[in-house]
Amino acid sequence: MSSQTDVLPGQFATPVQSRVVKAVGLPWYCYAVALAVACVPIGALWDISWHLSIGRDSFWNPAHVMIYTGGTIPGFVCGWLVLKNTFWPDLLESAATVRVWGFRGPIGAWLVIWGAFMMLFSAPFDNWWHNAYGLDVQIISPPHTILALGTYATAIGALLLVLSWQNRAAADNRVAANILVLFACGVLVSQVTVFITEKSYPNAQHGEEFYGVCCRMLPLYLIIAARVSQIKWAATWVSLMYMLVRMALIWILPLFPAHPKLAPIYNPITHMAPPPFPLLLVVPAFGIDLIMQTLGRQRGFWRDTGLAVLLGVTFFTLLLAVQWPFSNFMLSEASRNAFFAGNAMWGYPDRLGDWCTQFWESDKQLGLRSSMVAIAGGAVVSRIALWFGNWLSEVKR
Amino acid sequence: MRARITKIVLFLAWLGVCGNVRAHVGSPTVFFQGLAGNYPIRVTIEPPGVVPGLAQIHVVVESGEAKTVTVRPVRWDVGVKGSPSPDTATLVPGETNLFTAQLWLMASGAYSVFVEVSGPRGDGTAIVPLNSIATQRLMMTKGLAILFAVVGSFIVVLLISVVGAAIREGRLEPGQEISPLRRRRGWYGRALAATLLSAALCLGKYWWDSVDKDYRFRRLYTPQSIQTELKPNAAGNPELELSFVPRSRLDSTPLIPDHGRLMHLFLIRDPDGGVFAHLHPNRHPQEGKDATLFTTRLPELPAGHYKLYADITHESGLTQTLTNDLTIPASPSGLAANQSLAETDDAVSLAQPTVESHINFHEGFRLGRGFPDTFEANQETRLVFHLTTVSGAEAVLEPYLGMYGHLIIENSDGTVFNHLHPLGSVSMVSQRQFAEREKAGFLANKPLDQYCTSASTELSFPYAFPKPGIYRLWLQTKTAGKILTGGFQVSIK
Helix, strand or coil, rough: CHHHCCCCCCCCCCCCCCCCCCCCCCCCHHHHHHHCCCHHHHHHHHHHHHHHCCCCCCCCHHHHHHHHHHHHHHHHHHHHHHHHHHHCCCCHHHHCCEEEEEEECHHHHHHHHHHHHHHHEEEEEEEHHHHHHCCCCCCCCCCHHHHHHHHHHHHHHHHHHHHHHHHHHHHCCCCCHHHHHHHHHHHHHHHHHHHHHHHHCHHHHCCHHHHHHHHHHHHHHHHHHHHCCCCHHHEEEEEEEEHHHHHHHHHHHHEEEECCCCCCCCCCECCCCCCCCCCCCCHHHHHHHHHHHCCCCCCHHHHHHHHHHHHHHHHHHHHHHHHHHHHHCCCCHHHCCCCCCCCCCCCCCCCCCCCHHCCCCCHHECCCHHHHHHHHHHHHHHHHHHHHHHHHHCCCC | CHHHHHHHHHHHHHHHCCEEEEEEEECCCCEEEEECCEEEEEEEEECCCCEEEEEEEEEEECCCCCCCCEEEEEECCCCHHHHCCCEECECCCCCCCCEEEEEECCCCCEEEEEEEEECCCEEEEEEEEEEEEEEECCCCHHHHHHHHHHHHHHHHHHHHHHHHHHHHHHHCCCCCCCCCCHHHHHHHHHHHHHHHHHHHHEEEEHHHHHHHHHHHHEEEECECCCEEEEEEECCCCCEEEECCCCCCCCCCCCCCEEEEEEEEEEEEEECCCCEEEEEEEEECCCCCCCCCEEEEECCCCCCEEEEEEEEEEEECCCCEEEEEEEEECCCHHHHHCEECCCCCEEECCCCCCEECCCCCCCCCEEECCCCCCCCCCCCCCEEEEEECCCCCCEEEEECCCCEEEEEEEECCCCEEEEEEEEEEECHHHHHHHHHHHCHHHCCCCCCCCCCCCCCEEEEEEECCCCCCCEEEEEEEEEEECEEEEEEEEEEEE
16 A cells, blocks of 8 residues: 555545546535535524514425525535446546445435435425424424434535545645535534524523533534544534524524514514524533543543543533523623624514513423433433544545 | 306315314304495305414405405404404406405414405405314325335435445445445444334334324314203203303303304204204303303203204304203103293294205295205305295394394204304304404494395305205294294205
8 A cells, every 4th residue: 555645635545546646626516515504504594583573484485495405405416426426437536435226426425315305305294294283383393303304414414525525635635624524513503503492592591401402412513523623623613603603693684674474463573583692602612622632632432431421511511601691691681782682582473571581491490400411411412422423533435 | 256166165175174163063164245345245264274274265246346355364362453464365367356365374263354355435344253273184195195105215215225335335445345344334234223213213103193192182173062961940840051161272261142142052853853943041040150051941842862052152252163962851850841932032943854945834934945955065155045925925024133044054964063144154243353352343244234134035145065965954034023943954965
């Protein structure tokens, strides 16, 4: 096998490296897929705002189109990629693919295709569901879950696509892939936070459920980012991306006039409702980065297990330290401005009252036992994230 | 145009919207004919089978050139102030006076549709109350189930294959051969993925079942049962006690009188329909004003098994028909039969509904039907009756319970029951409630306006029979101080 010094920029340290290949940059389809999947969380937040502000919609409303764009464009691109690698293979590119049912494509492409199928399948199922049980009686329903799983798969596929390129590219030819890896992780974190919107209102941030849900859902992609990224402070960058996207929507959406089109209207709003202010995820993410950079460089089953416990405790502690006081602020008069948009996320079906500025479920406040449960959940998820991150950091195809 | 409406109604029926119940039983479509300002209009509303869902609305402007017709959904607790701006109904292509629109009903309870007509005769508004209630349980068609199963299986198998391929080849350098060990690991990966996916599918099925169960037992409206008890009153005569427990999640507002009565009770002998009674139980005197215990002296009725339907109206405007069965023994509890009706507006008919085209009453009147004895189901029609003297002279109609005519429709298996007026199937008191909440009482139809009577002795009721079967129709009207009840039988195909 040739030594690393024989490898030209853009070539692979592989059995095919002896072949004469030209230096290549990150292929266009990686950009296309990674950027397209970002449409999903942005479209989802827009859709939620649409439902709270206007109410009436159709399958073809702009927010829905944006969400489905985030599935169909990557789906078509990856479908093309599979067909190309199967029927018109390029020697270098096709060597970095896996075989499924006789077709060849990168793992990420296959996952994107699977996610796109899930998203498409969810549409007629959701339509039937509306006819059977009413329009979106619950946001978290079986067809919506299929849609969400499809969007996650698409985003994870995008991550795999750029990650495999990053993992096999030469050191000086992977900057774009490094950035896109963080970008894809940011998309995944944004998607998760959309899915837990109902559980993460400021009013819920003194409750045990909020901390339990956050510890089970959020560390996954932050830790994966920290483990697979070749950029320092990866989790911090990812959380910043999530926060900036959310804040941008908070500032942009209310600029657009909107009037409810469905009755009953309990809250006659006049502009698009913004989403709640983002979680201050940058703080626990910074903690994760710090630990990963000091204690997480080496790997091993027991080492990673101990690390997971530490990450679970750290994530919970830092999240509690920032969200507990910050939620007090968000429920106060001081947050009612254009920057924080406190108490502004309510939609036309909400009967405004004291409950809007109070903490909910006072009988289920966070206590010692529920803290332990949240930490345990966080530790388990962190261990899964480290295991999955280890595998991802070795993916070459 | 009627054919066009018929097609629309048929289409809606095909969609399976015709579900179980509205305020009435098994006949959810709302019919209204009345005035919107200076425009006589007919409105048909097909409420959605589920809530939230889309209501289909058709408006026929019978005279006057309407320029625009708008519709607006108004929920009882927020009124027009809490309603969106009106939607413009579109003129059906090829028609000159048939407009159609769709409106979302987002919450359960009492709603009304405000129909506004504009044109050369000025602007006018009509209020059409309706119940927003989930009445439909949609079953998946076999074709759709097969399609979902095939696509679902494809998706599951694809994921298993992708997981297997990822484990088998994912970490290999490009171009590197796959070792037997990796091939084995690929199969282990497939097995693990299949196991996890099977568990996920089982969890999904459990979730779906629990949603369905919640829908069936909590959200789907089924006719509420009313409890009955036959017992002697203080005078030793048989008295019928009726009680029910209000479903607070549906409507907790108090009951209000419709046509001056809190409850309209109909007893129809099952299965022949040979006995019909329209009674008006009163709230039990010893109970509070919000009590749901009602009593009435039971008139002398032939022994037998009876279907019982009790119409009530809530302050919100929601109307309900409570149902039950009642067996009347040959001699109720061995008691002496009541010789007279408890209330002056109670009425009993002991005549078998007829398939003939007219009925001669021994009081000297003749009631004729102006429609055939067979119909197509879901065909919108007007059920027209003529009351004359036996000699053919016009009979002078008198108000009975505030209207000139009441039409009670029941199919032979008791799955359809409806109480209509010439105004349609809407409750007039609901209409008035909505109008008064808007401080626009003038929008409510007057009890005896032109749609509740006619210069002649013709009574017309808009209706569409919701499904095939044998139906009985009892027309109740009043003339010469006597309440007349005439029963007809029609066959619906």
